[in-house]
Amino acid sequence: MADDVLVDTNDNGEVDEETVNDSSALIPTVVQSDNNKLKIINGVLNLLAHLMIGATVGTAITFCLREGEMNTTKIHIILCVLGYQLLIAESILSLSPDNSWSSSLKFTQKRQAHWILQIVGSGFAITGSFIKILNQSSHWKTLHAKFALVALVFTIASLVNGVTSLFANELRRIIPGSLSKITHIIFGTIAFGAASISLCYGFNKGSFRKWTTPEVAATVIVLTASLTLIIIVNPLITFSNKTVRSLRRRRFM
Numbered sequence: 591m592a593d594d595v596l597v598d599t600n601d602n603g604e605v606d607e608e609t610v611n612d613s614s615a616l617i618p619t620v621v622q623s624d625n626n627k628l629k630i631i632n633g634v635l636n637l638l639a640h641l642m643i644g645a646t647v648g649t650a651i652t653f654c655l656r657e658g659e660m661n662t663t664k665i666h667i668i669l670c671v672l673g674y675q676l677l678i679a680e681s682i683l684s685l686s687p688d689n690s691w692s693s694s695l696k697f698t699q700k701r702q703a704h705w706i707l708q709i710v711g712s713g714f715a716i717t718g719s720f721i722k723i724l725n726q727s728s729h730w731k732t733l734h735a736k737f738a739l740v741a742l743v744f745t746i747a748s749l750v751n752g753v754t755s756l757f758a759n760e761l762r763r764i765i766p767g768s769l770s771k772i773t774h775i776i777f778g779t780i781a782f783g784a785a786s787i788s789l790c791y792g793f794n795k796g797s798f799r800k801w802t803t804p805e806v807a808a809t810v811i812v813l814t815a816s817l818t819l820i821i822i823v824n825p826l827i828t829f830s831n832k833t834v835r836s837l838r839r840r841r842f843m
């Protein structure tokens with residue numbers, strides 16, 4: 591029987607294409623048609639997320655390339671927006687089962703894409719944040735700055751346990767693999783969420799609203815909130831699945 595065949599699955603329950611080439615042959619028809627509707631919804635949400643990333647990142651960068659000299663504020667915006675909203679957003683999406691550009695990659699290739707985007711994106715975001723921090727005499731006064739600090743701290747924490755997750759097998763005597771992975775997911779999600787909130791407060795600043803209009807500023811804030819919700823759904827599902835599995839294994843549930 592086809593559905594009796596044992597296959598490897600990743601955290602999303604997808605069949606690992608490295609072990610099976612035609613994974614659809616192993617899934618019963620009823621499940622396939624249910625999955626099909628979900629796949630269409632996921633595909634549409636994924637397309638919308640990419641469009642909204644393009645619109646918000648594009649608007650922020652156009653704002654920085656407006657007339658006048660390039661200053662530290664503009665450089666911090668370019669680096670933070672490219673880091674958090676483009677590269678880290680794509681790094682989270684790369685692991686999502688129905689993400690457009692990574693859906694044909696094998697599971698190990700998705701992981702590679704994820705950590706490369708994560709490292710480059712975090713590098714941009716951390717540099718962009720420090721450029722502005724070093725340029726200010728007083729710190730963490732505004733909500734924009736406070737959420738940026740939360741994003742910075744959790745980005746660094748998520749990078750550290752991202753490395754321990756990548757080498758979970760080798761490090762399992764020091765730290766349980768599931769703990770590294772669970773904390774990496776939740777730290778990364780908090781970092782991305784906080785960066786998005788900080789960006790919304792950035793879009794609400796007088797300089798930005800004066801350059802565009804209050805209506806356009808409100809629109810990019812709504813787009814940022816929407817793309818953030820779509821992007822964090824998959825990691826939150828993976829986080830709860832992994833936590834439940836890990837608690838069951840330790841007989842807490």
Ligand code: HEM
Nearest residue numbers: 670719722723726729730732734735738785789792793798
């Ligand atoms: C994800 C995007 C962003 C992040 C992570 C970020 C991060 C930061 C950080 C770390 C600071 C220094 C805070 C301090 O030392 O107290 C800062 C300040 C600042 N940022 Fe951003 N920023 C982002 C986007 C923007 C945008 C889009 C704008 C404007 C349109 C902007 C305008 C400012 C201004 C004017 C300050 C100085 C005043 C303040 O602290 O609020 N930022 N930002």
